[in-house]
Amino acid sequence: MEERLVIKVSGSLIFPPRKDYIERLRDSIIRVLGAGYKIGIVVGGGSLAREYIATLRGFGVPEAMLDIMGIESARLNALLLSMFLSPHATPKVPKSLEEALEVFLDSHVPVLGGLQPGHSTNAVSILLAEALGSKVIVNMLNGIDGIYRKKEEIGRLNPIEKVTYDEMEEIIKGMKQLAGEYELLDHLGLELLRRNRIRIFYINGQEPELLYRLIVKGERIGSMLSFS
Ligand code: UTP
DSSP states (O other): OOOEEEEEEOHHHHSSOOHHHHHHHHHHHHHHHHTTOEEEEEEOOHHHHHHHHHHHHTTTOOHHHHHHHHHHHHHHHHHHHHHHTTTTSOSOOOSSHHHHHHHHHTTSOOEEOOOSTTSOHHHHHHHHHHHHTOSEEEEEESSOOSBOSSGGGTTTSOOBSEEEHHHHHHHHTTSOOSTTOOOSOOHHHHHHHHHHTOEEEEEETTSTHHHHHHHTSOOOOSEEEEOO
16 A cells, blocks of 8 residues: 555645745745655644634633634635645545545545534644544654643644653643644544554644654654554
């Protein structure tokens, strides 16, 4: 079976859009495709989702509706990236795993945003990996080099090279589970990982060339989250 890969792109890398950056990201993804990988992509809601959600939360809008705002924001970010990836991707954002699989089996790159309320696009990337039969996800973070135990360590220390699912559970314990505020990984995502034993590499998405170096050249970059 050929190599399959899911890439999660932080929404804050896509919105507000910067043409030079998105071109570099596209080139990097196309180089990985050229190396023979079959790819699925999930884009987060980023600052677009957070601004919409913060405004609506101020009006007392229920949490599930805020999630829907986040899902649609992520889909808009996904649409932008899919148009940049043409003709490798089609300009239609799959709204279910079935639709994503159809696009994938048609030899295109499915580019998803959100799916349903109650979780983050990180969980979507794990569901997509499961559906596409990929054992690896690359999570492209916005300006953060990998996983840290505490926010205060970001930028001061090197990220943790290797993290187990159990260690990740400790790290995300205190994190909020609210619309627009899921961080590294949500609890659903962790449970999905446990049933599939998928590995996630976390890299700094602001340097999209790292994607090719990590996946094709096999360099050790950022953090790796795995079962053991
Ligand atoms: P994300 O949580 O993925 O965006 O989706 P984020 O936290 O800004 O992450 P990055 O940095 O872009 O990667 C935005 C919001 O959309 C809702 C959640 O409220 C989430 O916080 N959402 C997203 C869902 O409810 N379900 C989904 O399937 C996806």
